Amino acid sequence: MTNQKTFSSGAGRFDISTAGLHILAMTLMLMDHLWATLLPAQEWLTCAGRLAYPIFAFMAVEGYFHTRSFRKYALRMLVFAVLSEVPFNLMCGGTWFYPVHQNVIWTLLMGLLGVHLLETVRRKQKPALFAAAAVGVILAGAVLGILCMVDYYAVGVLTVLVFYLFRGRAWGCLAGQLLALYWLNVEMLGGLMYPVQLFGVSFEICQQGFALLALVPIWLYRGRQGYHSRWFQYFCYAFYPVHMLVLALALQFLNR
Template sequence: MQLQLNNFHIKLLAAIFMVIDHVGVVFFPNVLAFRVVGRLSFPLFAWLLTQGEQHTRNIERYLIRLLLLGIVSQPLYVVALQGEFLNILFTLMLGVAMLRLCRRYPEQRYWIWAASMMAAELLKFEYGAYGLAIVGLLSQFRSNYYWWGIWLGLHLFLAIASSNFGLFQLPAVVTPLLLLITNQQKGPTVRWFYTFYPTHLLLIWAIARSQ
């Protein structure tokens, strides 16, 4: 039987990889394996975001939910992970806005991508321009040589041009392999998915404080 993953499975994997990453940051900062596994998380969140933007019935409510959760999560992100940026939910919110603008103005999509990447850098969103580039690329995901060439080229370029971040993020290059075995089915509804982000940060912070 061929293994197939639905969107629910991808959500679980994204959440698990994220928790492993953050546990490594707080409790095992010298164990590189935690951070390597954690690099698989963001591209999965980005791909799920493209699915959510495509199928949402209310884009304004989607954006507001991400904004409010981002605001609630920011203090926890700072105290739990010593974060110096605006957390990933702000990055995802900007990604949704970028995708919807590209859908409405397809002839301007490259300018919209560029403006969104610049905004992510200027506003100091987590993952910055890279994060928006990943959202844009995964919204166009196709299993062909052209798409994989751009995906690999981006990560190799970063590894050379910005060795600290680029080499650290390089393991993410394999994440789309998981998308090759997705069946595009929604799977069970999970209402906890976005609230999981601030909740897991709160638990990590509480455990770290108790030690």
């Protein structure tokens, strides 16, 4: 999407690098998983953890546009999706084999396959064909997300597609991201509600709605890569299965 009026960054304004977003997302994910395993009474941890997935989805799309080879990018994600499955099963189901829920890298990979298909169609410069393909990919992504029981189900796959379809810093793109994430997280996922009183007015806040706060660091990203090296790249990939394995083993040890 394009828009004449853009959310531009001035010289010297604060921004967050690619590396910074990865570290922030990993930290938030760790907080959520600590709540899910070792610290279930600390509910604020999972509230903070709601921000992690939209950042990962956003960075997956950015990675697509910055990679030299989508095939290698997808293959790398596939390898780590497979490596992460047993640690994920141990953490979520307490068993090596847990077929009713798949780890989040599968979710990101499914979304990226949809992005790749849409980007291939877009290059043909036929708007009607792209619109039809977008509808088809959105429907197929939602259905496959549910049937394959990947983490975040349909919402997870659609979140990746949102950051592709509304990619950019135009005001229309930012508004699209906000409205789409609100619909996905609040209207579709819903979940636990927190009663709040402010200035004598009572209302409720949806826990999954905290995911919308992920747009703050996302919008502070302006394309700067920051620190980058081969070891850091693989650290970011390896962090997912390794931290889940450590948490699962720690939980089993404490439950003995």
